[in-house]
Amino acid sequence: MILINGSPLDVSLIAGEYPENSVQRRVLEQMSISPEKYRYGDTDQLRFELDMRNEIVNAARALSRSGLRFAVFRRSAVNPDYWDRTDNGGFRLKRGVKASEAIKDIYKNGQKYATECATAMVIVYYGAILRMLPEETFNSFFRSVYLMNWHRLDPLLREVGTPARAADIMPGDRGYFRNPDVDPETPELQGENVIVLPRGVFYGHGIGIATSGSIIRFLNENRREGAERSAYFMDTAARPDFMKLYGTFRNTGERAAARSA
């Protein structure tokens, strides 16, 4: 159920704004039939979340096509024109480089980069925000960027690092497949971070866009000898604090508008 300022929303009022089968439409429908209460102050807040989820999905699809390679942190790689590789395998935005240019380069020249699945998820979130904001605004928010799994996340993205039990898993959420009996010599396969896409598929870095069954099969093939437990999809999800992002970006937009007026 969707509540706007405490009152149930008739979704037909805004569903027509989005094409049939669009991410926004699917999320809207999923929220409206759920027993969970999704609360918003106004419909713009809801629209922001729907659009942001759509861009997370788009960014995930784009990253899966980018050629970004899978590598454990020890063998991670960056395009040194934009990023410095840190001793622990993370990517740090190079001094003097605009964050927007550096993020775009990962999507454009993915084959020059290599990292693990969690870092790829963070790259998806930056890619999604970059699709939502003018570059100048994006760069004013992200003057320094550090990419290394869920470590030292930017305060604007902090919530994507802490999954919690969720009543509904929706497109744009970050999910996780756990592999409890993984071969201890391949700890990178202890699980797979994924972005939930529409139509029952997921984007997982190193696996690509796949169904739950394929991801579980892949993880199960990398278990220790004598393993008894199968990999499984956890009933938790991580998502950005959409309200916080909405408030931050809207205030900036209003300030910019006031300046230009």
Add this chain to the structure above:
Amino acid sequence: MSDSMTFSRRSGLSYLDSVRLRAGEDRCRAVFRDILRRNPRRAAAMLNDRLLSFPCLYILRGQAMDARVYKLLSLRDKIALRTIEQVKKPGEKAKCGREKSDPAHSALKWVFVTGSANEIPEDDYEEVIDKAAAALLITYKDKDILKGTADLIFRRGREGRNNHDLIWLLFQVRDAEVLKLIAQRLRSPDRCDADLACELLNLDEKGLDYGKSGEELHSAFIRWLEENDPYLYFTDESFQYSSKPAFSAVDMERKYLHKGLRTYEKEPLVPEDDDEAGCLEVFRQLGDGEQRALSEYSHSIHADGAGYWRRWLHLPPEEQLRAAAAGREVYL
């Protein structure tokens, strides 16, 4: 035996290690190359030296693979070289047994013990050490290296190197000893160590006071562990999953009903009778904070006498909570 060789043995080092540590890796390779050229058998004997450390074999691995030397190498060296090869050529899986009598066990232990004490700052080298640790801790269930693994995690943390895989591995052992080893770092004068220990033990979630000194924090955690040990389990959470993983947790239901386990696994609690099922049903409907308050109070009063504990357990939940908030005197 030359004077320098005698000296190095007296100092507990192999000759090649003493050259490496005194004159550097390049000099060590040059000396070994020269010995190999003149006398391959002697070169092999030097690599087979029981005092040789793994870092020395690692830097000489290219020459050690020379067929004239390799055929004369000990099983220890051959297994260590094979482990390096597996890292260099991912996809080749290690084949090792499960018994500590397996020669691979002692070879990998040598790799880890002599190799972790003196790490070479190369990504592949770190990976070899991690593979050895994984095989020892999980396959051979060798807990002798727990302390060495914890030491390595904190050292890498101080040096800004990646320790996430080793952290995951350490918690896979599922032993409270791991928590005790980490807790020792709460007393460390090094801020980096103490902060990492706080993070790995989730002290903020446990409500332990951050204002305490390292020594006090350590004592508080050990007391917490003693109280919660029977209900403790390891979660499988890691830094790959979350920015704030809860590596271990307390099973509140078990603590509430005083039903501890010997293992550190999360096992569903099956009520023994209708009475227990009723208590559990009520408990499960409470929020996290209330469950925590009741389980802690339940634990504290059970130690004083099962009679009062049983009477309290059958009070309505709001009265249980009131008693927990006020202390036991209210109902005595």
